[in-house]
Amino acid sequence: MIKPVFTIGITPDAKLIREEVFIKEQGFTNEFDEDDKTCVTLVLYLDDIPIATGRLLKVDPATYQIGRVAVRAPYRHKQVGSYLMSFLCEKARTLGATTAIVHAQVSKRDFYNRLGFYEFGGGVIDEDEGVPHIYLSKDLRPSHFRRGYRYHK
Ligand SMILES: CC(C)(COP(=O)(O)OP(=O)(O)OC[C@H]1O[C@@H](n2cnc3c(N)ncnc32)[C@H](O)[C@@H]1OP(=O)(O)O)[C@@H](O)C(=O)NCCC(=O)NCCS
Numbered sequence: 449m450i451k452p453v454f455t456i457g458i459t460p461d462a463k464l465i466r467e468e469v470f471i472k473e474q475g476f477t478n479e480f481d482e483d484d485k486t487c488v489t490l491v492l493y494l495d496d497i498p499i500a501t502g503r504l505l506k507v508d509p510a511t512y513q514i515g516r517v518a519v520r521a522p523y524r525h526k527q528v529g530s531y532l533m534s535f536l537c538e539k540a541r542t543l544g545a546t547t548a549i550v551h552a553q554v555s556k557r558d559f560y561n562r563l564g565f566y567e568f569g570g571g572v573i574d575e576d577e578g579v580p581h582i583y584l585s586k587d588l589r590p591s592h593f594r595r596g597y598r599y600h601k
Contacts, residue, residue, distance in 0.1 A: 451493045452535045458484040461491045461498035469518035499523045500532045511547045512540035533563050541588045554580040
C-alpha cells in the first residue's frame, strides 16, 4: 500500500530520491537550495520503501509551486507520479491555494498536461542548467467556482 508522508523541510529519504534521480540520472548539479529548509516535502512509501518525492513552496497565499517531482525509475509508468501530484495539489488546497504552478521540464509537459496543468504567461521557455523548462499552472478551485457559480437562496 502507498503511504504519503508530509514534512516541513527536506528529509533524508527525499534527499536520497532526488540525488538518485536529478543528480545521478539527469546530471543536475544545483539540486538542493535554501527553499528545502522551509518547503512542505512529500515522500511516498511503498511497503516502507521511499519511491517518490515532491515539494511545495508558497509563492503567495493563493499560489503554491510544486517542484522536485521525482519517481524512482523502477516505479515509473505505474501512475505513482500522478498519485504524487494529486497529494501535492490537495495539500496546497488545504493550505489555501487556488492555483498550483510548476516549472516543468519541457520534455515532461505531457505528464503535467494530463493532470490539468497548462502553460501560462505566454509559454516562455527558459533553461535551468541547460535543460529547457516552462511554467505551467492548474486552477485548484472546485469546478463550480471556476464556472462563476453563485449560490442563490
Ligand atoms: C515525470 C515522472 C515524475 C512521471 O512519473 P510516473 O510515475 O512515471 O508518471 P505516471 O505513471 O503517473 O504517468 C502518467 C502519464 O503521464 C505521461 N508521462 C509519464 N512520464 C512521462 C514523461 N517522462 N514524459 C512525457 N510524458 C510522461 C504518460 O502519458 C503517462 O501515461 P503512461 O504511463 O500510460 O504512458 C517520472 O518519469 C520521473 O520522476 N522522471 C524523472 C524526474 C523528472 O523528470 N521529474 C519531472 C521534472 S519537471
